[in-house]
Amino acid sequence: IWTTTPWTIPANQAVSLNPELEYSLVQVDAGQGAERMILATEMVEGVMARWGIEHFQVLAHCKGADLEHLKLRHPVYDRQVPVILGDHVSLDAGTGAVHTAPDHGMEDFEVGKAYGIGTISLVQADGTYTSAAGEFAGVHVYKADGPVCEALQREGKLVHSEKFRHSYPHCWRTKTPLIYRATPQWFISMDKNNLRADALDAIKGVRWVPSWGQNRIEAMFEQSPDWCISRQRTWGVPITLFVHKETQDLHPDTGALIEKAAQAIEKDGIDAWYDLNPADLLGSDADQYEKVTDTLDVWFDSGVTHESVLRTRPELGQFPADMYLEGSDQHRGWFQSSLLTSVGAYDEAPFRTVLTHGFIVDGEGRKMSKSLGNVISPADVVEKYGADIIRLWAASADYGQDISVSAEILERTSEAYRRIRNTFRFLLGNIFDFEPGEAVPFDRMPELDQWAMTSLAGLVSRVGASYDDWKFHQVYRAIYDYCVTDLSAFYLDVIKDRLYADDADSDSRRSAQTVLAEMLTALVRLVAPILSFTAEEVWRFMPEPLREGVESVHLAGWPTLEVPQARAAELAEAYGVVLDVRDEVMKALEEARNAKAIGKSQEARVVVKAAEDVRSVLAERGTEELAAMFIVSAVEIEPSTDGLLSVDVLPAEGEKCPRCWNYRPLGASGLCARCDDVVTR
Incomplete structure (x- = not known):
């Protein structure tokens, strides 16, 4: 077997093989004389190379399933352990045979449970081995790798050891390595009272935004194990239970006792439970029962906000809530715990809609971190641009995925905001009268x-x-x-x-x-x-x-x-054509401007050559109206010889009206007819 955690070897209770993989019986001398080892066939050559063994012989092959229930001798203790089968065994690393200690790993625990293998609890809460660990008793697991390897060497069971860099779970807050340790806990069954099935039914009645959220949470519920709701912490909401000191059974009057504990906590706070003398509630039973000191999973706390917030505060509206909104990681957190507690208590979801969003990353898609120096402070953005720029940036992003932010992105957002604001300025400025x-x-x-x-x-x-x-x-x-x-x-x-x-x-x-x-x-x-x-x-x-x-x-x-809807549809179709033509006119005017043929667009008249269907739409608008829409002095419409749209830009006829800048015949006043009429009035 192969492991990156030698300190878990004392707790070994089985060796897991993959039932579908092929295994080889290999004869080899690894320094202890001729031995026969069982290795995954595809890994034999790689393993031999790592061990520095050049000469070996493959004697036989079989499937992993053929070795199920084979008895093996524990490498340190005088006891036997079985070969069991598990799909978690892969060829990614090791030998194809996985050291299995149900006390110290989720996969080990689950595969062990399938074979009726429980936990043996060799590691205490302080991280040291119990006396049941024999020679390792009192040794802290952080310091046990050396002693365990020495014991393996002494027993002639250590084939190879080396130091190498690999992934290992660490505490997100203290950055220290973690110890997986199986302990007795309180659970809510997902299936005993049909909680899983009822929750899956409730999910279908909820609107999920984005829609893929429904598939995600359904998949989680379908695979979710029983919910462990207990934690061993010195703070939190207590699990107000009394259990028999010998059998660990709940007190027969548990329901009434929980209510009494709740009343005490409502009056004096959380510490009322910890300060409580069991005899005050249990009377003569106090000698036989002990108070549970575990606290509730914080997800249970947040998961019952539909009760503690909505149902106790009518002014907030109603139950269920219109919407729960959080990051996409909350399918496994708040959304799931809220749904479970609500369905369990009231047979309905606590929300009508659930909206999830991605996380904010920098312009290169990296998580924001002080160490990377890529953190952008909202307060700084508000100081520089104003609060509405942050609001516009947030609204402009597709929150269904991670959202990028950078100085460049905020500058673009600021420019977009400026254009919207300028639109309002134009509208306000032109309705003054x-x-x-x-x-x-x-x-x-x-x-x-x-x-x-x-x-x-x-x-x-x-x-x-x-x-x-x-x-x-x-x-x-x-x-x-x-x-x-x-x-x-x-x-x-x-x-x-x-x-x-x-x-x-x-x-x-x-x-x-x-x-x-x-x-x-x-x-x-x-x-x-x-x-x-x-x-x-x-x-x-x-x-x-x-x-x-x-x-x-x-x-x-x-x-x-x-x-009028009919008129709206008619105009949408017609102006789709007009605007396409206008785009071509604008391009032609720009080319003429670049060629110094014209200055302002009013200095031009344009000849539009188009197919019959386009000419028909343009003709219905009229050339004067088209000239206004194209901002030129005149428009002429002619057939296209090749059926394609083209635009010719020619000098405008007439003279420039000094008032409206359009080129028209000017009257005695020196103005075009329209401007002369307005001025005369």
Whole structure:
């Protein structure tokens, strides 16, 4: 056998083989004369090389299953141990024969239990061997490797030993090596009263976000062993039980005793149990029973918050909770313990929805650590950027996986925030003279404004659905793309001419302002759950009539926007074509600008050559409307000879109007007809 923990050899009670692996009987001289050893066939040559043995002979082969129940002699003590079978035996390291000590390993404990092999408890709570360990009695296990190896050498059982680096469990807090030691504990059975089956049924009635959370927790419950709820600690919630000193059976009046202990703890605190004289509760039985000093698993503590928090505080709403939210590691922790205690007590889950998120890592995907110097303090980010930048960064990430953060990522988030904030500044700045009573009805709006209204309605619908699905990164992406693509790069750019050059009270300008007001009142509500402080600031700067007397955006309710659905579908299809053409026009204008053929886009007229279906859509809009949308002085539409879309950029005809900068025929006033009419009024 092979082990990295010689100190566990005294507790050996079996040797495990894999039933499906092939084993070889090997004749060899390892320094003790001719011997015959059983090794996994695939490992023979590697083992011989490690031991420095050049000459050996394989005599026979068999399956591991053929050796089950074979009796072996313990290498130190005068007793026999059996060969048992376990799937945990692999060819990753060692010899294919695994030293098995149920006292000191989970796999050893489980495979031993299958063969009726229990624990022998040779190691005490202080880490030293008991007298039952013979020559090792009183030796601390940390110092036992040497004495054990010496005993093996003395008995002629040590074939080879060496020091090498390998993985070993350590305490996460003190960084010291751990000792696995089997001890008596209290358990909640997963199957005795159908707790496992009932919990699996309850899982199906819960909404899991992301959806893979359901598969994960179901797999855990299907494989979960009985729940060990006891701990040996000097602090914590006590397990208020009395057990018989000889039989360890529970006191027959346990239920009533637990209630009395609970009343004492409610009055005097946790120490009431530890200070309690058993005779005060047990009377004459006190001589036969002892007080349990174990404490509850802290996951049991947190797992009953549905009782200690929700059920005892009606003001919090209800039981079950709307949502439990934690990191993805809590499927095995809080979510599982809460579900078990609630199903066990009330036959239902304690939550309607469970949302899990990944963990924060640095820009390279590494865990944050002071030693690596990659920790980013939220307080520093708030100091530099403001709290809403952290909120926007958190919302922009897909929390279904680990979330990266770095100075570069925060800079990008800050830039995204700036673009959203600038959108609000534009909206606020261009409705300064607008009153809700001046709003233009949808059916009287120019077509572009109707499209903008339907686009906004689509955004409200998508964002609402994403919030309902807890997909905050989709909320962020939808709002950001809307502000940058639909608004800044298109609609807001196009309507500047109407806002700044049309008559202040004209229907065209009021229509644009109507749309801007709708955008403002909807967007500020949509971003409020994420950009809470910015939204509140925007709300305070909004014209009073648009706030309708509501003090805070967080009290304003969710936006609703109704548009004719048939018209919305028609415009979405048409403007899909228009915007594709506009993209090509923008590229052509940029190329002309780079070639110094034009300066501003108003200095150009464009000739769009397209297939019949595209020309038909463009013609329905009209060349004047297209010129406004393309921000050029004129648009001409011609057939495409090859069926492909192309754009020619030519110098604009006419002269530059000094007021609107468009190229038009100028009148006696030196202005274009539109500007002359506005100025004359």
